[in-house]
Amino acid sequence: MKTQTFKVMGRHVLLTFFALCMLCSGVRAQLNPDSYAKSCPSLGQIVRDQVTIAMNAEKRMAASLIRLHFHDCFVNGCDASILLDGTDSEKLAIPNLNSARGFEVVDTIKAAVENACPGVVSCADILALAARDSVSLSGGPRWRVALGRKDGLVANQNSANNLPSPFEPLDAIIAKFVAVNLNITDVVALSGAHTFGQAKCGLFSNRLFNFTGTGTPDATLETSLLSNLQSVCPLGGNGNITAPLDNGSTDAFDNNYFKNLLQGKGLLSSDQILFSSDLAVNTTKKLVEAYSRNQYLFFRDFTCSMIRMGNIANGASGEVRKNCRVINN
Ligand code: HEM
Numbered sequence: 001m002k003t004q005t006f007k008v009m010g011r012h013v014l015l016t017f018f019a020l021c022m023l024c025s026g027v028r029a030q031l032n033p034d035s036y037a038k039s040c041p042s043l044g045q046i047v048r049d050q051v052t053i054a055m056n057a058e059k060r061m062a063a064s065l066i067r068l069h070f071h072d073c074f075v076n077g078c079d080a081s082i083l084l085d086g087t088d089s090e091k092l093a094i095p096n097l098n099s100a101r102g103f104e105v106v107d108t109i110k111a112a113v114e115n116a117c118p119g120v121v122s123c124a125d126i127l128a129l130a131a132r133d134s135v136s137l138s139g140g141p142r143w144r145v146a147l148g149r150k151d152g153l154v155a156n157q158n159s160a161n162n163l164p165s166p167f168e169p170l171d172a173i174i175a176k177f178v179a180v181n182l183n184i185t186d187v188v189a190l191s192g193a194h195t196f197g198q199a200k201c202g203l204f205s206n207r208l209f210n211f212t213g214t215g216t217p218d219a220t221l222e223t224s225l226l227s228n229l230q231s232v233c234p235l236g237g238n239g240n241i242t243a244p245l246d247n248g249s250t251d252a253f254d255n256n257y258f259k260n261l262l263q264g265k266g267l268l269s270s271d272q273i274l275f276s277s278d279l280a281v282n283t284t285k286k287l288v289e290a291y292s293r294n295q296y297l298f299f300r301d302f303t304c305s306m307i308r309m310g311n312i313a314n315g316a317s318g319e320v321r322k323n324c325r326v327i328n329n
Pocket residue numbers: 060062063064065066067070098099100101164165166167173187190191193194196197198199200203245268270
Protein backbone atom coordinates (compact mmCIF):
# COMPACT_ATOMS: atom_id res chain seq x y z
CA MET A 1 0.00 0.00 0.00
CA LYS A 2 1.35 3.41 -0.96
CA THR A 3 0.18 6.71 0.43
CA GLN A 4 0.49 9.93 -1.47
CA THR A 5 -0.55 13.51 -0.96
CA PHE A 6 -1.08 16.24 -3.45
CA LYS A 7 -2.85 19.53 -3.74
CA VAL A 8 -6.07 19.92 -5.67
CA MET A 9 -7.84 23.28 -5.85
CA GLY A 10 -5.81 24.52 -2.90
CA ARG A 11 -6.73 21.64 -0.58
CA HIS A 12 -4.45 18.82 0.41
CA VAL A 13 -6.01 15.55 -0.60
CA LEU A 14 -4.76 12.24 0.67
CA LEU A 15 -4.92 9.43 -1.81
CA THR A 16 -4.20 5.86 -0.94
CA PHE A 17 -3.33 3.61 -3.82
CA PHE A 18 -3.77 -0.05 -3.01
CA ALA A 19 -1.06 -2.10 -4.59
CA LEU A 20 -0.63 0.50 -7.33
CA CYS A 21 3.09 0.21 -7.40
CA MET A 22 3.03 -3.53 -7.66
CA LEU A 23 2.31 -2.63 -11.27
CA CYS A 24 5.27 -0.31 -11.41
CA SER A 25 7.88 -2.57 -9.99
CA GLY A 26 9.65 -5.59 -11.29
CA VAL A 27 11.93 -4.11 -13.91
CA ARG A 28 14.75 -3.02 -11.62
CA ALA A 29 14.25 -4.54 -8.20
CA GLN A 30 17.62 -3.15 -7.09
CA LEU A 31 16.32 0.45 -7.09
CA ASN A 32 15.08 1.55 -3.69
CA PRO A 33 13.79 4.90 -2.35
CA ASP A 34 16.03 4.43 0.70
CA SER A 35 19.26 3.86 -1.23
CA TYR A 36 20.87 6.98 0.22
CA ALA A 37 19.05 7.03 3.57
CA LYS A 38 22.34 6.57 5.42
CA SER A 39 24.88 7.85 2.90
CA CYS A 40 23.07 11.09 2.02
CA PRO A 41 20.10 11.69 4.31
CA SER A 42 19.61 15.32 3.18
CA LEU A 43 19.48 14.42 -0.54
CA GLY A 44 15.72 14.90 -0.94
CA GLN A 45 15.77 18.32 0.69
CA ILE A 46 18.82 19.50 -1.26
CA VAL A 47 17.32 18.63 -4.64
CA ARG A 48 13.96 20.08 -3.77
CA ASP A 49 15.53 23.34 -2.54
CA GLN A 50 17.61 23.68 -5.69
CA VAL A 51 14.63 23.00 -7.97
CA THR A 52 12.68 25.61 -6.02
CA ILE A 53 15.45 28.16 -6.53
CA ALA A 54 15.61 27.40 -10.26
CA MET A 55 11.84 27.69 -10.62
CA ASN A 56 11.82 30.99 -8.75
CA ALA A 57 14.24 32.29 -11.36
CA GLU A 58 12.21 30.79 -14.23
CA LYS A 59 8.98 28.80 -13.84
CA ARG A 60 9.52 27.01 -17.13
CA MET A 61 12.60 25.28 -15.70
CA ALA A 62 10.33 22.67 -14.08
CA ALA A 63 9.21 21.53 -17.54
CA SER A 64 12.76 21.59 -18.88
CA LEU A 65 14.01 19.38 -16.03
CA ILE A 66 11.42 16.63 -16.39
CA ARG A 67 12.08 16.55 -20.13
CA LEU A 68 15.78 15.89 -19.41
CA HIS A 69 14.82 12.80 -17.39
CA PHE A 70 12.60 11.57 -20.27
CA HIS A 71 15.30 12.13 -22.89
CA ASP A 72 17.80 10.44 -20.58
CA CYS A 73 15.70 7.35 -19.88
CA PHE A 74 14.76 6.67 -23.52
CA VAL A 75 18.44 6.59 -24.55
CA ASN A 76 20.57 3.84 -22.94
CA GLY A 77 18.18 3.77 -19.98
CA CYS A 78 18.18 6.28 -17.12
CA ASP A 79 21.94 6.65 -16.86
CA ALA A 80 22.54 10.40 -17.24
CA SER A 81 24.02 9.78 -20.69
CA ILE A 82 22.25 12.95 -21.86
CA LEU A 83 24.45 15.01 -19.52
CA LEU A 84 27.77 13.98 -21.09
CA ASP A 85 29.59 16.59 -23.17
CA GLY A 86 31.85 15.70 -26.10
CA THR A 87 31.71 14.84 -29.77
CA ASP A 88 29.17 12.00 -29.40
CA SER A 89 27.13 14.11 -26.98
CA GLU A 90 23.40 13.48 -27.03
CA LYS A 91 23.05 17.23 -26.57
CA LEU A 92 23.96 17.55 -30.27
CA ALA A 93 21.22 15.15 -31.46
CA ILE A 94 18.36 16.80 -33.35
CA PRO A 95 15.69 16.40 -30.63
CA ASN A 96 18.03 18.00 -28.06
CA LEU A 97 20.06 20.62 -29.96
CA ASN A 98 18.88 24.15 -29.04
CA SER A 99 15.99 22.41 -27.30
CA ALA A 100 16.98 20.39 -24.23
CA ARG A 101 17.71 22.85 -21.45
CA GLY A 102 18.45 22.95 -17.73
CA PHE A 103 21.98 21.51 -17.86
CA GLU A 104 23.37 24.36 -15.75
CA VAL A 105 20.65 23.78 -13.15
CA VAL A 106 21.61 20.10 -12.99
CA ASP A 107 25.24 21.15 -12.47
CA THR A 108 24.14 23.39 -9.59
CA ILE A 109 22.07 20.62 -7.97
CA LYS A 110 24.95 18.18 -8.37
CA ALA A 111 27.39 20.64 -6.79
CA ALA A 112 25.08 21.10 -3.79
CA VAL A 113 24.71 17.32 -3.42
CA GLU A 114 28.48 16.75 -3.76
CA ASN A 115 29.05 19.38 -1.12
CA ALA A 116 26.91 17.44 1.37
CA CYS A 117 27.73 13.86 0.30
CA PRO A 118 30.78 13.68 -1.99
CA GLY A 119 30.93 10.86 -4.53
CA VAL A 120 27.72 9.16 -3.41
CA VAL A 121 24.72 10.20 -5.51
CA SER A 122 24.52 9.47 -9.24
CA CYS A 123 23.59 12.14 -11.78
CA ALA A 124 20.88 9.79 -13.09
CA ASP A 125 19.22 9.75 -9.66
CA ILE A 126 19.47 13.53 -9.48
CA LEU A 127 17.57 13.77 -12.79
CA ALA A 128 14.86 11.42 -11.47
CA LEU A 129 14.48 13.42 -8.25
CA ALA A 130 14.51 16.78 -10.05
CA ALA A 131 11.79 15.49 -12.42
CA ARG A 132 9.61 14.47 -9.47
CA ASP A 133 10.11 17.79 -7.69
CA SER A 134 9.39 19.74 -10.87
CA VAL A 135 6.00 18.07 -11.07
CA SER A 136 5.07 18.39 -7.41
CA LEU A 137 6.28 22.00 -7.13
CA SER A 138 4.10 22.85 -10.17
CA GLY A 139 0.93 21.52 -8.52
CA GLY A 140 1.13 17.89 -9.65
CA PRO A 141 1.45 14.64 -7.73
CA ARG A 142 4.39 13.66 -5.57
CA TRP A 143 5.76 10.13 -5.34
CA ARG A 144 8.65 8.26 -3.77
CA VAL A 145 11.50 7.98 -6.27
CA ALA A 146 13.34 4.67 -6.32
CA LEU A 147 17.09 5.36 -6.32
CA GLY A 148 20.40 3.65 -6.89
CA ARG A 149 20.91 4.21 -10.65
CA LYS A 150 24.47 4.33 -11.92
CA ASP A 151 25.77 6.86 -14.44
CA GLY A 152 26.66 5.42 -17.83
CA LEU A 153 30.12 5.56 -19.37
CA VAL A 154 29.04 6.40 -22.94
CA ALA A 155 26.67 8.71 -24.76
CA ASN A 156 24.57 7.49 -27.68
CA GLN A 157 23.86 10.28 -30.15
CA ASN A 158 22.31 7.93 -32.73
CA SER A 159 19.78 6.67 -30.24
CA ALA A 160 19.04 10.23 -29.13
CA ASN A 161 18.28 11.06 -32.76
CA ASN A 162 15.62 8.35 -32.56
CA LEU A 163 13.69 9.97 -29.69
CA PRO A 164 9.97 10.43 -30.45
CA SER A 165 9.39 13.27 -32.91
CA PRO A 166 6.40 15.63 -33.02
CA PHE A 167 6.03 14.90 -36.73
CA GLU A 168 5.59 11.15 -36.38
CA PRO A 169 2.28 9.29 -36.67
CA LEU A 170 0.81 7.66 -33.58
CA ASP A 171 1.80 4.11 -34.49
CA ALA A 172 5.47 5.17 -34.68
CA ILE A 173 5.31 6.94 -31.33
CA ILE A 174 3.66 3.96 -29.67
CA ALA A 175 6.35 1.70 -31.16
CA LYS A 176 9.09 3.84 -29.58
CA PHE A 177 7.49 3.47 -26.16
CA VAL A 178 6.96 -0.27 -26.62
CA ALA A 179 10.65 -0.55 -27.57
CA VAL A 180 11.55 0.54 -24.02
CA ASN A 181 8.92 -1.72 -22.42
CA LEU A 182 6.34 1.02 -21.96
CA ASN A 183 2.78 0.72 -23.23
CA ILE A 184 -0.12 2.79 -24.56
CA THR A 185 -1.18 3.91 -21.08
CA ASP A 186 2.35 5.28 -20.61
CA VAL A 187 2.19 7.10 -23.97
CA VAL A 188 -0.96 8.95 -22.95
CA ALA A 189 -0.15 9.54 -19.28
CA LEU A 190 3.42 10.72 -19.94
CA SER A 191 2.33 12.95 -22.83
CA GLY A 192 0.39 14.72 -20.08
CA ALA A 193 3.74 16.27 -19.13
CA HIS A 194 2.96 18.64 -22.00
CA THR A 195 0.70 20.35 -19.47
CA PHE A 196 3.61 22.72 -18.85
CA GLY A 197 6.56 24.12 -20.77
CA GLN A 198 7.03 25.53 -24.24
CA ALA A 199 7.64 24.43 -27.80
CA LYS A 200 9.39 26.24 -30.64
CA CYS A 201 7.38 27.38 -33.66
CA GLY A 202 9.59 25.23 -35.90
CA LEU A 203 8.15 22.11 -34.24
CA PHE A 204 4.49 22.80 -35.05
CA SER A 205 4.38 25.58 -37.69
CA ASN A 206 3.85 22.94 -40.39
CA ARG A 207 0.30 22.71 -39.01
CA LEU A 208 -0.52 26.40 -39.41
CA PHE A 209 -0.66 27.22 -43.14
CA ASN A 210 -0.14 24.35 -45.54
CA PHE A 211 -0.43 21.10 -43.65
CA THR A 212 0.95 18.07 -45.52
CA GLY A 213 0.60 19.86 -48.85
CA THR A 214 -3.18 20.34 -48.50
CA GLY A 215 -2.92 24.12 -48.92
CA THR A 216 -4.84 24.52 -45.64
CA PRO A 217 -3.98 24.33 -41.91
CA ASP A 218 -4.31 21.13 -39.89
CA ALA A 219 -8.09 20.69 -39.72
CA THR A 220 -7.86 19.26 -36.20
CA LEU A 221 -6.43 22.56 -34.84
CA GLU A 222 -9.12 24.70 -33.18
CA THR A 223 -9.62 27.98 -35.06
CA SER A 224 -8.94 30.56 -32.32
CA LEU A 225 -5.75 28.83 -31.21
CA LEU A 226 -4.84 28.54 -34.91
CA SER A 227 -5.12 32.28 -35.47
CA ASN A 228 -3.16 33.04 -32.28
CA LEU A 229 -0.43 30.65 -33.38
CA GLN A 230 -0.40 32.06 -36.92
CA SER A 231 0.46 35.47 -35.49
CA VAL A 232 3.02 34.11 -32.99
CA CYS A 233 4.64 31.97 -35.72
CA PRO A 234 4.16 33.76 -39.06
CA LEU A 235 5.24 32.12 -42.33
CA GLY A 236 8.96 32.57 -42.77
CA GLY A 237 9.31 33.82 -39.18
CA ASN A 238 11.81 32.84 -36.49
CA GLY A 239 11.37 29.15 -35.74
CA ASN A 240 12.95 29.65 -32.31
CA ILE A 241 10.07 31.67 -30.90
CA THR A 242 8.10 29.55 -28.44
CA ALA A 243 4.47 29.05 -27.53
CA PRO A 244 3.08 27.32 -24.42
CA LEU A 245 2.29 23.63 -24.80
CA ASP A 246 -0.80 24.29 -22.65
CA ASN A 247 -1.90 27.88 -23.14
CA GLY A 248 -4.80 27.38 -20.71
CA SER A 249 -2.55 26.91 -17.66
CA THR A 250 0.97 27.43 -18.92
CA ASP A 251 3.07 26.64 -15.84
CA ALA A 252 0.69 24.44 -13.83
CA PHE A 253 0.84 20.68 -13.73
CA ASP A 254 -2.81 19.70 -14.13
CA ASN A 255 -5.05 17.78 -16.54
CA ASN A 256 -5.80 20.81 -18.72
CA TYR A 257 -3.61 19.30 -21.46
CA PHE A 258 -6.23 16.57 -21.96
CA LYS A 259 -9.12 19.05 -21.88
CA ASN A 260 -7.29 20.92 -24.66
CA LEU A 261 -7.08 17.81 -26.82
CA LEU A 262 -10.87 17.36 -26.66
CA GLN A 263 -11.15 20.93 -28.03
CA GLY A 264 -8.53 20.67 -30.77
CA LYS A 265 -6.09 22.74 -28.73
CA GLY A 266 -3.12 20.39 -28.69
CA LEU A 267 -0.02 22.33 -29.76
CA LEU A 268 2.07 19.59 -31.36
CA SER A 269 0.73 17.20 -33.95
CA SER A 270 1.96 14.38 -31.68
CA ASP A 271 -0.33 15.77 -28.95
CA GLN A 272 -3.49 16.17 -30.99
CA ILE A 273 -3.24 12.75 -32.68
CA LEU A 274 -3.73 11.10 -29.26
CA PHE A 275 -7.33 12.23 -29.59
CA SER A 276 -7.96 13.01 -33.25
CA SER A 277 -6.21 10.40 -35.36
CA ASP A 278 -7.92 7.30 -36.75
CA LEU A 279 -5.61 5.06 -34.77
CA ALA A 280 -6.50 6.91 -31.54
CA VAL A 281 -10.02 5.49 -31.65
CA ASN A 282 -8.85 2.04 -30.66
CA THR A 283 -5.78 3.03 -28.67
CA THR A 284 -5.39 6.38 -26.88
CA LYS A 285 -8.62 8.37 -27.27
CA LYS A 286 -10.57 6.80 -24.40
CA LEU A 287 -7.70 7.45 -21.98
CA VAL A 288 -7.44 11.08 -23.12
CA GLU A 289 -11.15 11.45 -22.38
CA ALA A 290 -10.82 9.76 -19.01
CA TYR A 291 -7.88 11.96 -17.94
CA SER A 292 -9.70 15.10 -19.15
CA ARG A 293 -12.60 14.25 -16.84
CA ASN A 294 -10.64 12.96 -13.86
CA GLN A 295 -7.45 14.63 -12.70
CA TYR A 296 -7.00 12.04 -9.93
CA LEU A 297 -6.88 9.29 -12.50
CA PHE A 298 -4.33 11.23 -14.56
CA PHE A 299 -2.15 11.91 -11.51
CA ARG A 300 -2.34 8.25 -10.43
CA ASP A 301 -1.45 6.90 -13.86
CA PHE A 302 1.19 9.59 -14.46
CA THR A 303 2.90 8.63 -11.18
CA CYS A 304 2.93 4.98 -12.15
CA SER A 305 4.23 5.75 -15.65
CA MET A 306 6.99 8.01 -14.30
CA ILE A 307 8.13 5.17 -12.05
CA ARG A 308 8.03 2.79 -15.00
CA MET A 309 9.99 5.22 -17.18
CA GLY A 310 12.48 5.73 -14.35
CA ASN A 311 13.07 1.97 -14.31
CA ILE A 312 14.33 1.78 -17.89
CA ALA A 313 17.81 0.25 -17.72
CA ASN A 314 20.36 -0.86 -20.28
CA GLY A 315 22.18 -3.38 -18.12
CA ALA A 316 25.61 -1.85 -18.71
CA SER A 317 27.91 -1.10 -15.81
CA GLY A 318 28.28 2.42 -14.51
CA GLU A 319 29.67 4.69 -11.87
CA VAL A 320 28.77 7.70 -9.73
CA ARG A 321 30.10 10.60 -11.77
CA LYS A 322 31.77 13.44 -9.89
CA ASN A 323 30.92 15.90 -12.66
CA CYS A 324 27.75 15.08 -14.57
CA ARG A 325 29.31 16.27 -17.85
CA VAL A 326 32.26 13.85 -17.94
CA ILE A 327 33.00 10.29 -16.87
CA ASN A 328 35.42 9.93 -13.95
CA ASN A 329 39.19 9.89 -14.80
C1 HEM B 1 5.10 11.16 -26.82
C2 HEM B 1 6.15 11.59 -27.46
C3 HEM B 1 6.72 12.96 -27.28
C4 HEM B 1 7.03 13.85 -28.26
C5 HEM B 1 6.89 13.63 -29.75
C6 HEM B 1 7.50 15.05 -27.62
C7 HEM B 1 7.93 16.18 -28.28
C8 HEM B 1 8.24 17.38 -27.68
C9 HEM B 1 8.62 18.57 -28.39
C10 HEM B 1 8.77 18.69 -29.90
C11 HEM B 1 8.81 19.56 -27.47
C12 HEM B 1 9.21 21.00 -27.74
C13 HEM B 1 10.74 21.10 -27.74
C14 HEM B 1 11.24 22.46 -28.15
O1 HEM B 1 10.47 23.31 -28.58
O2 HEM B 1 12.46 22.71 -28.08
C15 HEM B 1 8.57 18.97 -26.18
C16 HEM B 1 8.65 19.66 -25.00
C17 HEM B 1 8.43 19.08 -23.78
N1 HEM B 1 8.25 17.75 -23.52
FE1 HEM B 1 7.80 16.33 -24.87
N2 HEM B 1 7.48 14.87 -26.27
C18 HEM B 1 7.02 13.62 -26.01
C19 HEM B 1 6.91 13.04 -24.76
C20 HEM B 1 7.24 13.64 -23.58
C21 HEM B 1 7.36 12.97 -22.31
C22 HEM B 1 7.19 11.46 -22.11
C23 HEM B 1 7.68 13.91 -21.39
C24 HEM B 1 7.93 13.76 -19.92
C25 HEM B 1 7.41 12.82 -19.17
C26 HEM B 1 7.75 15.17 -22.09
C27 HEM B 1 7.98 16.39 -21.51
C28 HEM B 1 8.11 17.58 -22.19
C29 HEM B 1 8.15 18.87 -21.54
C30 HEM B 1 7.93 19.13 -20.06
C31 HEM B 1 8.38 19.81 -22.54
C32 HEM B 1 8.58 21.33 -22.37
C33 HEM B 1 10.07 21.56 -22.09
C34 HEM B 1 10.47 23.01 -21.88
O3 HEM B 1 9.63 23.89 -21.83
O4 HEM B 1 11.69 23.23 -21.78
N3 HEM B 1 7.51 14.96 -23.42
N4 HEM B 1 8.22 17.64 -26.34
